[in-house]
Structure formats: C-alpha cells, structure tokens
Amino acid sequence: MAAVKGIGKREFASRRRKLMGLMEPNSIAIIPSARLAYRNRDTEYPFRQDSDFLYLTGFPEPDAVLVLVPGRRHGQVVLFCRDRDPARELWDGYRAGPQGAVERYGADDAFPIGDIDDILPGLIEGRERVYYAMGRSRGFDARLMGWVNSIREREASGAVPPGEFTDLDHMLHELRLVKSAGELRVMRGAAQITAEAHCQAMRACEPGLYEYQLEAELAYAYARSGARFPAYPAIVGGGANGCILHYIENSERLRDGDLVLLDAGCEYHGYAADVTRTFPVNGRFSPAQRALYEVVQAAHAAGIAAARAGNHWNQPHDATVRVITEGLVALGLLRGRVAKLISDGAYRDFYMHRAGHWLGLDVHDVGDYRVGGEWRLLEPGMVLTMEPGIYVAPDNTRVAKKWRGMGIRIEDDVAIGADGPEVLSAAVPVAPDAIEALMAA
Known part of the structure; x- marks a missing residue:
C-alpha cells in the first residue's frame, strides 16, 4: 500500500x-x-x-x-x-x-x-x-x-x-468523536493495511499451523506497510477458542474441520483499525458452518445499513439482534416467537456483546453513547465498528452437536458519511464463496 x-x-x-x-x-x-x-x-x-x-x-x-x-x-x-x-x-x-x-x-x-x-x-x-x-x-x-x-x-x-x-x-x-478529513484519510490507511494483513493470514492458513503463526503473518504485513505495531493484542481463536471473546493466548494448533476467528488491527499514525473475520482452517466451510456464518453475515449487513446519519446509536445493534434471533430460530438453536425471544434476551446465550463501539486513536474510542439520557444520533465523521457474532459454547447440550464450539464474528470499520456508511475495511472478503476463493488462490 x-x-x-x-x-x-x-x-x-x-x-x-x-x-x-x-x-x-x-x-x-x-x-x-x-x-x-x-x-x-x-x-x-x-x-x-x-x-x-x-x-x-x-x-x-x-x-x-x-x-x-x-x-x-x-x-x-x-x-x-x-x-x-x-x-x-x-x-x-x-x-x-x-x-x-x-x-x-x-x-x-x-x-x-x-x-x-x-x-x-x-x-x-x-x-x-x-x-x-x-x-x-x-x-x-x-x-x-x-x-x-x-x-x-x-x-x-x-x-x-x-x-x-x-x-x-x-x-x-x-x-475527538467526529473525525476530520485528515483523520479519515489516515483511518482508511489503517484499515487498508489491516485488510491486506487479514487476506495474507487467510492465504497462509492451513491445518497444523499454530494460532500464533497466523498472528505472525499479521505482524509482518503491518510492519511491511509502515504500521509497526498492532492496535491491540490479536485474537486468533481456532475451534472453540473462537467462543472466548477476548482470547489472546494464540497458542493452540489449528485443526482440520474447525473455523478460526481472527480479530486484529494495526495502529497507523496513532489511529486504530479493528477488523474480524472467521474462516475455515482447511479453506472450505462445512454446511453447518456456512449456515451459521450466513446468519452473522446477514446481521453484519443489516447493522451497516442502519449505520446512517440521523439514526441513533442503538439502531444498528437492534438490527443485528433481530437478524441473529430470526436466524437462530430458523436453524433450531432457539425456539419461540422472535419478538418474545428478543424482549426476554434469549439471544444473549449466543450473542452477548454490543454490535460495535467508537473507533479512532483508541480501539474503544472516546465519546458518549447517550446524550441527555437518550441514544445519541449518528453524525457524518463518526467512525464505529460493526461486529455482530454468534458463539455456541462447546458444552451447550441444548443444541445439536454440529453447532457446538463454533464462534463466528464479522467486524468492519465504518465511517458515517452524509450519503451513507463507508466501510473502510471492505477489502477483506466477507462472503463465504469469496473467502474460499481467496484461500484457494
């Protein structure tokens, strides 16, 4: 770059x-x-x-x-x-x-x-x-x-x-919350370097590698492009380790048939990127992995679509919650009416975090989420992450065995623009077919 x-x-x-x-x-x-x-x-x-x-x-x-x-x-x-x-x-x-x-x-x-x-x-x-x-x-x-x-x-x-x-x-x-044109230029650079690093890690991934070896691919790609340091410790969670939200040991061997969740971003001229992709260690999604992944993919798209100037902070999160709850019901991981499951918080067994946070000089950047007790309105120049996920604990016996131990998160960096959201990290593929094609190249 x-x-x-x-x-x-x-x-x-x-x-x-x-x-x-x-x-x-x-x-x-x-x-x-x-x-x-x-x-x-x-x-x-x-x-x-x-x-x-x-x-x-x-x-x-x-x-x-x-x-x-x-x-x-x-x-x-x-x-x-x-x-x-x-x-x-x-x-x-x-x-x-x-x-x-x-x-x-x-x-x-x-x-x-x-x-x-x-x-x-x-x-x-x-x-x-x-x-x-x-x-x-x-x-x-x-x-x-x-x-x-x-x-x-x-x-x-x-x-x-x-x-x-x-x-x-x-x-x-x-x-600090509303970024200038100069800040957005630097943050695009941070996101681009991070995107290239994620793509390199996908290309390098194969069964038998250790999680820390994918982390090494990231560090090399960052430094090669002028970003000497990560913005935060990389999360490289193979298999059930992907269900640990802030897993940073990165010490296990990657196994054939598992997914690996990679949450990592560089720091560039002081500004952070924060990107997550989940992909199959062997380069091919199983039917169950693809089905659950596509629910998260749909929630990710819905969240980005709702990240528009004039909407309030919580609208993208609400959009991801609805899509994930509907998907979990469709796949049989939850049972009941979607509206009741949302009001009861039943989805939190699988999706227990917010859809995103502010991004800037800090990974979890500064700025109030509420103003006068109400969710604040999104404005052009604000930058946030969009990171819905589904995590099925390996010991969750209430769901079919094929789902257990899967942790899937998709995260991008999104700038609020006057004409709609700009995905700064869009250079990393999201669609399952595109991921498989990159890993096979």
Whole structure:
C-alpha cells in the first residue's frame, strides 16, 4: 500500500484552537503525556503516547505536559518537555527539546520539564478555572494539587488560587468523536493495511499451523506497510477458542474441520483499525458452518445499513439482534416467537456483546453513547465498528452437536458519511464463496 501521511502541524493547531474556544474565560487546561512503562525490571514497553495528548500535539515523547492558556500574551500554547541531552540521546534516541517543541510541534512557548515546579504555578495563579482529567494519574493529580495548595498558602499575600476544577474529558472527547478529513484519510490507511494483513493470514492458513503463526503473518504485513505495531493484542481463536471473546493466548494448533476467528488491527499514525473475520482452517466451510456464518453475515449487513446519519446509536445493534434471533430460530438453536425471544434476551446465550463501539486513536474510542439520557444520533465523521457474532459454547447440550464450539464474528470499520456508511475495511472478503476463493488462490 502507498504510504499515507499522518496528521499535519496545522490540524494539531486547529484542534487546540477549537478546545480553547470551548473553555471559559480566564481558564487554563493542563494535559500530561503518558510515561514510560516497564515490562519487567529495566526493560521498557514500546512507548505509546496518551491519546488525548497525541490528539492535541502530535508530540511523541514521554514526560511532557501541555498547558493551554487562552489569551496569554506571551503565547497560549505552552509545552514542558525533556531538555536536549546528548548523553541520554546516545542511549535512548533523539529528543525534540524545548526549541524543537516550538519549531516542529507548534508550541508558542516551551520549557524544560525540570522547570515545571517553578513555572506552572505562576500560570495557574489567578485563573478562575482549571480544566484537567482528574483521576487518571494519581502521581500527577498529587503534583497538581501541590501546585494549587502552594498558591493557597500565599492567599494572605494576594495570591489568587483557582476557584473551580472542571473535567476536561467531556469537551475534548466530543472533539475527538467526529473525525476530520485528515483523520479519515489516515483511518482508511489503517484499515487498508489491516485488510491486506487479514487476506495474507487467510492465504497462509492451513491445518497444523499454530494460532500464533497466523498472528505472525499479521505482524509482518503491518510492519511491511509502515504500521509497526498492532492496535491491540490479536485474537486468533481456532475451534472453540473462537467462543472466548477476548482470547489472546494464540497458542493452540489449528485443526482440520474447525473455523478460526481472527480479530486484529494495526495502529497507523496513532489511529486504530479493528477488523474480524472467521474462516475455515482447511479453506472450505462445512454446511453447518456456512449456515451459521450466513446468519452473522446477514446481521453484519443489516447493522451497516442502519449505520446512517440521523439514526441513533442503538439502531444498528437492534438490527443485528433481530437478524441473529430470526436466524437462530430458523436453524433450531432457539425456539419461540422472535419478538418474545428478543424482549426476554434469549439471544444473549449466543450473542452477548454490543454490535460495535467508537473507533479512532483508541480501539474503544472516546465519546458518549447517550446524550441527555437518550441514544445519541449518528453524525457524518463518526467512525464505529460493526461486529455482530454468534458463539455456541462447546458444552451447550441444548443444541445439536454440529453447532457446538463454533464462534463466528464479522467486524468492519465504518465511517458515517452524509450519503451513507463507508466501510473502510471492505477489502477483506466477507462472503463465504469469496473467502474460499481467496484461500484457494
């Protein structure tokens, strides 16, 4: 796939302006970066920036703090970051430093992170309101309250502490929920890379392989196209392992005659893809597998058709529930009237999760699903997953043996458009005949 550019400096600046435009007069917003995390002893996990911080800055380093001060005469966007240090950079890689934060990342003003205790209290003092996501980092919460308390201690000398703290998450996450044209371009790239990886895994699949060998096909395909990391741990569940919703051991051998459920997506320029396909290990669906698969396929299509601007969030889910319940009745896995089975929740024995979730910088992305107690309306620019499934537990003796141990899910990434849904991951086949043809090629 041809490389896709990431989000540009102008868009990050526009996001910051939009957020500051929502803030009350004489206020300040404080957004810390992620910190390095250790896998074991002195071995670090690959660094992944906090998504809110990334959304506003594009700055890829740990130990940084973004401060937004609307109306500040010497610059509204202040970034505290690690100073340049040739000795550490020799070991750990290059740093932007305060000068790079201004020149390359658009900060108006930047300071070494080591100076934050001296500078940030002065920026907070006199502000009526502090916007901050309290509770995410106990350590940073304590530092912030320490700075505020140091101002309070000087009230007798005329210092003015902030009078109110406001949770930043709601305003910021509403901005993140509706994607820009640039974000959609990157997310199409993430979905395309993921689609190519899924196709490669289908082509490579055969009885006798281990689940982790299909996972390796994905990792290679991602990295080859410029997406070095997965957006989340891949689920590669052969046979009854496909009935475990978040199965990530990926350690079993794939058996002839089983299905394999593959739920995986890459991260590309910070944005996640999230795609699932279920296919026969030997390349051919059995009659029972195809029958159950086609119910999920029909539910998947119904859900996407309902994912339209103006419909509310729950309508696609309701559409999948009806199709799956009707299919389970038709195949004899449920008995009774469809309307009663739905109202009683009988389908939940086989379909126990929602039809989807928001998608963006996080796999389960931010944004409210209800507004004012009602399901929110879908709008152009929102991106969600559509992932209905049927899971027949291997020990479910209430159904015929031929159904037991089958886990089937089909998931695509869907952008809400003004003219209808756009399936970003449509390059991976869904129809059983198309899957079989790809696996036979």
